[in-house]
Amino acid sequence: MRGTSKYDREVLSALECDERFRSCQEIHSRLAEARGGGSRPPSLSTVYRTLHRLARQGEIDTIHAEDGERLYRRCETSPHHHLLCRVCGRVEEIPHAWELRPVLDRVGYQSGFSELGCSLQLSGVCPDCGRSVPTGEDPEERGADAVL
Amino acid sequence: MRGTSKYDREVLSALECDERFRSCQEIHSRLAEARGGGSRPPSLSTVYRTLHRLARQGEIDTIHAEDGERLYRRCETSPHHHLLCRVCGRVEEIPHAWELRPVLDRVGYQSGFSELGCSLQLSGVCPDCGRSVPTGEDPEERGADAVL
DNA sequence: AGATTATTGATAATCGTTTTCATTTTCGCA
DNA sequence: TGCGAAAATGAAAACGATTATCAATAATCT
Numbered sequence: 434m435r436g437t438s439k440y441d442r443e444v445l446s447a448l449e450c451d452e453r454f455r456s457c458q459e460i461h462s463r464l465a466e467a468r469g470g471g472s473r474p475p476s477l478s479t480v481y482r483t484l485h486r487l488a489r490q491g492e493i494d495t496i497h498a499e500d501g502e503r504l505y506r507r508c509e510t511s512p513h514h515h516l517l518c519r520v521c522g523r524v525e526e527i528p529h530a531w532e533l534r535p536v537l538d539r540v541g542y543q544s545g546f547s548e549l550g551c552s553l554q555l556s557g558v559c560p561d562c563g564r565s566v567p568t569g570e571d572p573e574e575r576g577a578d579a580v581l
Numbered sequence: 582m583r584g585t586s587k588y589d590r591e592v593l594s595a596l597e598c599d600e601r602f603r604s605c606q607e608i609h610s611r612l613a614e615a616r617g618g619g620s621r622p623p624s625l626s627t628v629y630r631t632l633h634r635l636a637r638q639g640e641i642d643t644i645h646a647e648d649g650e651r652l653y654r655r656c657e658t659s660p661h662h663h664l665l666c667r668v669c670g671r672v673e674e675i676p677h678a679w680e681l682r683p684v685l686d687r688v689g690y691q692s693g694f695s696e697l698g699c700s701l702q703l704s705g706v707c708p709d710c711g712r713s714v715p716t717g718e719d720p721e722e723r724g725a726d727a728v729l
Numbered sequence: 730a731g732a733t734t735a736t737t738g739a740t741a742a743t744c745g746t747t748t749t750c751a752t753t754t755t756c757g758c759a
Numbered sequence: 760t761g762c763g764a765a766a767a768t769g770a771a772a773a774c775g776a777t778t779a780t781c782a783a784t785a786a787t788c789t
Contacts, residue, residue: 476738501649502776624769650745
């Protein structure tokens with residue numbers, strides 16, 4: 434596998450204008466819908482392979498849904514974090530590292546770990562959902578490892 | 582399901598002295614080994630159910646492995662984050678929220694999101710592994726969404 | 730063009746997890 | 760103590776996302 438697919442571009446553009454993370458299967462059916470009817474869309478296998486490759490090359494981000502399903506999203510070029518609405522699933526991107534870098538440096542210094550990276554998954558209730566859903570969701574639905 | 586199982590205690594104690602996250606199946610076979618031979622261990626289904634319940638009750642943390650497998654670990658009582666060694670899988674616990682709270686407050690203020698929680702998964706190379714593995718791991722192996 | 734190599738698609742295999750359902754256990758209460 | 764409802768359990772089937780397989784196709788090189 435030298436790392437190309439004629440579908441790379443198409444998959445990327447299917448992800449292009451998305452504010453949500455998408456599963457491989459969503460992307461696949463989106464590709465199928467997107468064509469007028471002339472050419473055949475790539476197979477599911479190929480979409481999986483393409484997503485793998487793009488993720489490995491750092492072109493796209495992957496996260497895990499609560500149920501372990503892999504979700505993909507186009508990377509922005511600058512470092513960023515994600516803010517997930519626990520109610521509707523909308524994801525917003527948080528500009529960059531904020532004042533997190535010093536935290537990482539400190540952790541690295543104190544723990545002896547090197548090459549520190551971090552994945553910060555923020556979750557909350559977005560303004561829209563906050564209005565409609567008054568209170569008291571099932572705790573089951575909350576991010577499983579929200580610890581703060 | 583009113584929320585008890587005669588295995589709750591046993592599952593918790595199987596998790597008790599662990600510095601790694603464990604999969605349900607690991608826990609299950611651990612329970613099987615732990616008995617002399619008299620009584621029968623709980624079934625895999627029951628271990629799954631028990632872990633669900635404990636996670637919902639906040640007794641244990643869950644995270645996802647790279648492949649989406651769910652991993653469980655006993656919660657400490659105070660808020661904390663996890664620092665994962667990308668080479669050996671060792672997990673250390675980072676005391677508490679550090680100076681992260683102000684970051685969350687700011688994000689909440691600027692985004693309009695409410696009830697902000699966060700899961701901070703830090704990863705790096707632990708001191709032991711840092712000595713033995715000089716450099717250049719396969720980028721495939723890195724945490725998929727290490728963004729900082 | 731011909732040979733070599735990589736990519737693709739269809740399908741089967743994997744594997745962690747969840748459901749189902751019949752059986753057993755637990756618990757309240759007369 | 761014994762009965763009956765409700766919950767918990769185990770075994771196995773169902774599920775579903777992902778991965779592996781392999782023959783067919785397309786791309787590449789000389």
